Amino acid sequence: MENTSNLIKNANEFLDSLNGINNKLKEIVDKIKNKTIDKTELSNIISTLEKNLEILQDLKSKMEFLEFDSPYKNVGKLKGSYDSEGLQEIASYSTYLRRIASEKKGILERVRHALVAHKIALAHLTEDIGNINLPPNLPLDGSYKKIMFEFPPYLVTTYKEFLDILEPKGRGILTSYTVSLIVIDKGKREFKRVKVEDKNYEKYIKEKFGNAIITSIKRNFSKNKIIDDQYVRRVLAIGYLNAYKDEIERAINEKIDKLLNEEEKKYLNKYLELCLLFREEADISGGILDVRCMEERKLKELELKEILEKEGLYKDGEPIELLKKAIKIKNELSKEISKDILIKKFSEDVFKFYLYKTPDERARSNLFPSIMITPQKGFLSWMKVEGVDCINVLDLKFKLEEELPKYQIPLKNIGGVALYLIHDWKTVEKFNFNKKDIEDLLKKIALIEPIKEILKDKNVDISKLEKFGKVKKEKTKKFLDLLSGL
Incomplete structure (x- = not known):
């Protein structure tokens, strides 16, 4: 086992060596889009990512074995009495220990982010429904804060809002x-004590137990995270924002171009150009500023205001009215548009993930590691997919996934069944399901009474299913009923 210093050194060197992999992935993705990719080239980059993943997993295991995840545990815990000279030595040694502890924590965090990023990159490169725009934009070297620091302030705000969606308060x-x-x-x-999922628990109790006396009711709440792993949440947020930041910027500029007149745009562009030169250097994640730079920062702010005054953009320390209006419009648009595009892109990918994959496939996939296998509707309230009632489609699909195994009916293509029952054949084909495959499934489930009850409960038009049951014979219905009782 390596000692602590060597492990930190080797990990940093390895992670720093990954700096160029994002550019290589971008080249690969461009070739995939242009259909000029060579299979060997694609295989090589996948092999590289897999080897990196093995190294990262090994580093993580070693660090956790050496308790890098609790580095401050024994710092400062000294017993006994000491003279002033001894106390000075202890203080000096404690400072050293804290520095090492900080390095341990920092490198383990970086390794964990890099490891998650590699898992996600591999999945999106190799799985059919993966988003190939994502891998080149993930923090594959673990430096997610470095990428975030390059974001304009409104994207940092969107990043935080996105994390709130994945882990609501x-x-x-x-x-x-x-x-x-x-x-x-x-x-x-x-x-008796029973667990009831139906919100109409009184009706359930009456049907199940007759005239029972309810003595107490406890409400059960699930974990408040659709994606459980904090590293996955951060890596995905960074990856999606990084992948679509140019599209977001274009959409903002197009909107601004329509809403502002030429004079307002001139003032705004000049203001943004000058502000870019005086961008603050800060730890975005923790809000911790380097104290040594604070005086310099104050001087820069004063210098910027003086320049803005000279350029006629500021008056008495405040933006002129035309600029103030333009800044307000840009800030509001930036937050709104960036969030809308981010949610749209993420929704499309997560919807396809749930729509196409069976529960077992979802559990094995690394497209969205640690995501809920079968979430309830409340966890999907943020989801927006154009032209599709995505939440109700998935809610119905999940109910069918729960019921159909009782009748030995495979779950492949159940997403297409849900799309048809909630929407129509046009929507089914839009998501590339084979119509005949879906019709065959509908014929199999058309006479299953519990399925009809599920559809009634979901306010789905049962006639859309029943017409596929007309070709069934009574003995088929009896056979299915027997199966359900096994």
Whole structure:
């Protein structure tokens, strides 16, 4: 086992050696889009990512074994009494230990982000429904803060808002009720505790146990994260923003071009150009400023204001009215458009992930590591896919995935069934499902009564399914009923 210093040194050297891999991936992706990719070239980059992943996993294991994830555990824990000279030596040594602890924590964080980025990159390169725009824009060397520092302020705000979507504040989604009750059976009282997912738990209890006495009700809430791993959340947020920042910027500029007159645009462009020269140097994530730079920063701010005054953009330390209006419009548009585009792109990819993949496939996939395998509707409230009622389509698909295995019906193409039942054949074909495959599935499930109950509960037009059951014979229906009882 390597000692701590060597491990930190080797990890830093390896991660720094990954600086060029994003550019290489960009070249590969451009060739894939242009259909000029050589299979050997693609195979080589995949092999490189896989080898990197093995090294990163090894580094992570070694660091966790050496407790890099709790580096401050023993720092400053000294017992006994010391004279002034001893205390000075202890203080000096404690400072050294804290520096090493900080290095441990920093390098482990970087390794973890790099490892997650490699997993996601490989999945999006190798899986059919992967988004090939993502791999070149992921922090493959683990330096996600470096990428974020290059973002304009409005994208940093969008980054934080995106993380809030993946991990909302407050408690999670209400998933079920734990009901304690007393059941009277043949004159005897029996205490029971049951878990009920139906919000109409009273009706469920009455149907199941008759005239039971409910003594208490506990509401159960799920974990409040659609993606559980914090490193995955950060890497995805950085990756998607980095991948679509140019598209976002174009959309903002197009909108500004329509809303501002020429004079306002002239003032705004000049202002942005000057501000770019005086960009603040700060730790974006933690909000920690380098104290040594604070005085210099203040001087720069004063210098910037003086220049803005000379250029006629500021008056008495404030933007002139035309500029103030332009800045306000740009800020509002930037936040709105960047969030809309980010959510749209992420929604499209996550929707396809849930639509095409079975639960087992979702569990094995690294397109979105640690994502909920089968989320409830409440976790998808942010999702927006143009022309599709994506939340209800997925909600129905998940219900079908739960029910159909009871009848030995495979789950492949169930997404197409859900699309048809919620929408129409045009939407089914839009998502590249084969119509005949979906029709065959519909014929298999058309006479399953519990499926009809699910559709009724979801306010789906049952006749769309029933017409596929007309060709079934009564014995087929009986056979399916027998299967469900096995």
